[in-house]
Amino acid sequence: MEMAIVLMKCYMLFTIAVLAIYTARHFIFTINRLFGKQRIYYHDIIDSDLRPVTILIPMHNEEAVCRDILERMLLIDYDFKKFEVIPINDFSEDKTKDILEEYAAKHPDVIKPLHRYAGERGKPAALNEALQKARGDIIIIFDADYLPPRGIIKNIAVCFNDPEVGAVMGRVIPVNTRVNILTQLLDLERSGGYQVDQQARWNMRLVPQYGGTVGGFLRQVVLDLGSFNVKMLAEDTELTFRLTLNGWKVAYANRAECYEEAPESWAVRARQIRRWSRGHNDVMFKYLLPLLRSDYISGREKADAILLAGVYVVPAILLSCMVVSMALFFLGEMEIFAGVFFLIFIGVYNTFGNFAPFYQVGTGCLLDGMKQRTLLIPFLLFNFYFYMWYTSRGFADALLDRLTRRRTIWQKTARFRAKTEEQKSS
Amino acid sequence: MIVFLCVRFLVFSFVWPFIGGWREMYAANDAIPLFINMDYMKDPRYFAISFRRFFKNFLNNEDLRPGIYELRFSKPEKVCVLENSVLSSERTLDVIAYAPRDLATENGVSFEKEIYVRGSAAIGQNNDLRALVCDGDVSLAKNTVLRRWLDAEGNISAGEGCNLGVSLTSGKECLVAAGCVFRRLYGAPVKAGTSRKKSFALAARDDEERVFPPPPLGAKERQLEEIWPYSDTRFSVITPNRLWVGANSRILGHIKTYGNLNVDDNVLITGNVFAEGDIVIGQFCKILGDIFAQGSVSIGEGSQVGRPGKIKSVVGNQTVFLSSGAAVYGYVTTEGDGRVL
Numbered sequence: 001m002e003m004a005i006v007l008m009k010c011y012m013l014f015t016i017a018v019l020a021i022y023t024a025r026h027f028i029f030t031i032n033r034l035f036g037k038q039r040i041y042y043h044d045i046i047d048s049d050l051r052p053v054t055i056l057i058p059m060h061n062e063e064a065v066c067r068d069i070l071e072r073m074l075l076i077d078y079d080f081k082k083f084e085v086i087p088i089n090d091f092s093e094d095k096t097k098d099i100l101e102e103y104a105a106k107h108p109d110v111i112k113p114l115h116r117y118a119g120e121r122g123k124p125a126a127l128n129e130a131l132q133k134a135r136g137d138i139i140i141i142f143d144a145d146y147l148p149p150r151g152i153i154k155n156i157a158v159c160f161n162d163p164e165v166g167a168v169m170g171r172v173i174p175v176n177t178r179v180n181i182l183t184q185l186l187d188l189e190r191s192g193g194y195q196v197d198q199q200a201r202w203n204m205r206l207v208p209q210y211g212g213t214v215g216g217f218l219r220q221v222v223l224d225l226g227s228f229n230v231k232m233l234a235e236d237t238e239l240t241f242r243l244t245l246n247g248w249k250v251a252y253a254n255r256a257e258c259y260e261e262a263p264e265s266w267a268v269r270a271r272q273i274r275r276w277s278r279g280h281n282d283v284m285f286k287y288l289l290p291l292l293r294s295d296y297i298s299g300r301e302k303a304d305a306i307l308l309a310g311v312y313v314v315p316a317i318l319l320s321c322m323v324v325s326m327a328l329f330f331l332g333e334m335e336i337f338a339g340v341f342f343l344i345f346i347g348v349y350n351t352f353g354n355f356a357p358f359y360q361v362g363t364g365c366l367l368d369g370m371k372q373r374t375l376l377i378p379f380l381l382f383n384f385y386f387y388m389w390y391t392s393r394g395f396a397d398a399l400l401d402r403l404t405r406r407r408t409i410w411q412k413t414a415r416f417r418a419k420t421e422e423q424k425s426s
Numbered sequence: 427m428i429v430f431l432c433v434r435f436l437v438f439s440f441v442w443p444f445i446g447g448w449r450e451m452y453a454a455n456d457a458i459p460l461f462i463n464m465d466y467m468k469d470p471r472y473f474a475i476s477f478r479r480f481f482k483n484f485l486n487n488e489d490l491r492p493g494i495y496e497l498r499f500s501k502p503e504k505v506c507v508l509e510n511s512v513l514s515s516e517r518t519l520d521v522i523a524y525a526p527r528d529l530a531t532e533n534g535v536s537f538e539k540e541i542y543v544r545g546s547a548a549i550g551q552n553n554d555l556r557a558l559v560c561d562g563d564v565s566l567a568k569n570t571v572l573r574r575w576l577d578a579e580g581n582i583s584a585g586e587g588c589n590l591g592v593s594l595t596s597g598k599e600c601l602v603a604a605g606c607v608f609r610r611l612y613g614a615p616v617k618a619g620t621s622r623k624k625s626f627a628l629a630a631r632d633d634e635e636r637v638f639p640p641p642p643l644g645a646k647e648r649q650l651e652e653i654w655p656y657s658d659t660r661f662s663v664i665t666p667n668r669l670w671v672g673a674n675s676r677i678l679g680h681i682k683t684y685g686n687l688n689v690d691d692n693v694l695i696t697g698n699v700f701a702e703g704d705i706v707i708g709q710f711c712k713i714l715g716d717i718f719a720q721g722s723v724s725i726g727e728g729s730q731v732g733r734p735g736k737i738k739s740v741v742g743n744q745t746v747f748l749s750s751g752a753a754v755y756g757y758v759t760t761e762g763d764g765r766v767l
Binding site: 379 | 460720
């Protein structure tokens with residue numbers, strides 16, 4: 001029993017250390033965005049020789065949204081001799097195929113659908129097949145619910161003039177913020193995540209994350225790395241680490257902004273966050289050691305990459321630590337540290353540490369010029385517990401995946417646009 | 427007392443932080459999605475294109491007689507259709523000026539609003555302009571101050587000591603004399619100095635028309651700090667520190683440095699040049715790709731960036747200095763101080 005108590009106490013200290021590190025990370029990023037030197041992106045470069053681009057749009061039963069994105073694609077500002085769109089119809093059972101064929105018939109030089117009704121299912125497998133068909137040097141991916149602005153492709157493609165950049169990530173902005181409190185809160189999170197977190201990592205030459213959509217990569221580089229791993233749920237995070245480990249950089253384009261449809265129901269969000277956690281943690285298990293051993297990346301890039309890899313483990317650590325602390329409390333063994341310095345640490349952590357992510361979100365809103373909606377930040381407290389639960393479940397899923405070597409099944413996020421349109425009309 | 431304290435604690439902990447949020451949740455005063463301009467396309471001549479379109483709608487293909495008219499921009503504005511093509515010295519015009527043909531100004535003329543010239547414009551010394559759109563050529567005499575932007579379909583020549591405002595763009599050549607300061611220049615090409623003669627970059631003599639294929643993606647050298655004079659490098663160079671490129675060398679690839687980059691005279695680089703520090707390009711070099719620095723960029727005398735028929739960019743986050751005879755086919759921009767030496 002004594003051994004168990006010692007282990008539990010050590011686990012609590014470990015958790016405190018992990019939380020302190022992530023708190024410092026939040027503050028460093030926030031302070032960098034507020035007061036640090038800002039590193040400019042490549043959007044000021046105008047170049048008449050940008051490389052050929054292929055847009056990939058994975059679609060599974062997307063009849064509600066696919067017309068919108070195809071219409072947007074036809075308005076894109078790019079040399080159409082160097083531009084093609086491959087919507088990937090991945091086992092759709094609704095009218096997606098018919099709609100794609102309709103557009104392909106009207107614009108055969110630009111829209112070249114790929115219909116998949118055999119072989120491996122899921123986004124990574126679909127992307128792999130499309131990579132074989134694509135002719136562009138640069139691959140840019142959008143989800144089917146996205147609404148890209150006209151200038152975004154040039155803005156993304158230009159960063160590949162930097163010979164070290166293998167992938168680039170743009171910024172996602174929810175279009176349906178007005179729907180309910182969940183979409184409002186997701187908008188806050190996106191603001192903190194992109195405007196502060198990603199941009200600060202770009203400023204500090206760390207490891208911005210390629211997010212799988214509103215972003216692109218060099219086709220040949222990904223083919224050389226062996227395409228996407230079809231067993232991975234988080235193929236985007238995996239690509240970030242594979243590129244980093246092979247000496248490529250991920251750029252972040254804060255001004256390559258694109259609207260997305262945020263989940264409008266808690267059940268959908270729960271499934272999404274659990275899937276992200278499962279996929280991300282799977283990547284962490286696979287790449288943690290290679291990251292530690294890598295010769296290509298600097299010490300601080302390595303530290304950032306490891307913290308990025310571990311970001312979906314922290315909620316599970318915290319949740320299990322809460323259980324451990326309760327056990328210690330009822331065993332009468334809560335006294336781990338005593339003294340003034342520890343008391344000061346607790347006070348400081350309660351004052352600043354607990355709120356570090358909220359400062360980050362608030363800073364994001366401030367930089368975006370959204371002042372009123374910062375009033376919603378206290379409600380993120382509820383999201384914290386919600387995410388802690390579902391992220392921990394995702395971690396458990398990933399752990400089981402590792403232990404049992406079971407196959408993961410891709411589940412797409414439900415769309416709401418059609419419902420919203422129906423609601424509007426009614 | 428205890429009950430009061432408990433209630434106060436509960437209110438301050440669980441009610442007070444959420445009151446503003448509840449109000450915002452229901453009133454949704456700030457719930458509109460963050461604005462993205464869905465039609466935005468990067469065009470260095472955007473201001474002028476937009477102004478011309480707007481003004482041509484106003485003109486509606488009519489030949490306006492000299493006089494004062496009203497035009498509705500974001501607010502109502504007066505437009506003065508100029509009768510004389512020459513404006514006398516020390517005159518101040520506080521309305522939008524429209525010259526149906528050529529326009530010439532004497533010394534010290536001040537324009538507080540935009541000017542649209544359908545012919546060519548010859549702006550006298552020490553003039554003060556807000557914005558000028560011209561369908562022909564523009565010449566700015568020395569020490570002219572441009573507050574915002576200038577665009578010409580034809581050639582632009584700016585005399586010594588001009589302040590070129592936020593943006594100076596041309597459909598043809600843009601000649602900018604020593605002592606001019608700028609933020610953005612665009613032309614085919616932008617040339618520093620007063621001579622319209624072609625640049626004599628070493629590489630220009632050898633490789634004017636030659637097309638260089640991009641280097642293979644994997645062909646990169648990561649630890650170089652020096653490239654020797656008269657050497658040929660057939661791969662891209664990425665270095666975690668500074669890099670020095672010796673005179674008369676040729677690099678058939680891209681360069682990326684995390685420190686400063688110094689390029690000696692008569693060097694040819696066929697790819698793009700990126701640096702996290704400063705970039706100093708020597709005399710008579712030829713860079714066929716873009717130049718981008720998080721620090722400063724300095725282009726030496728007689729050097730050339732890009733080539734005819736292409737658009738390339740020189741971007742320096744902190745400063746851009748162009749020496750006499752330097753030519754950039756495309757776009758030059760800086761967030762800080764741009765200057766012709």
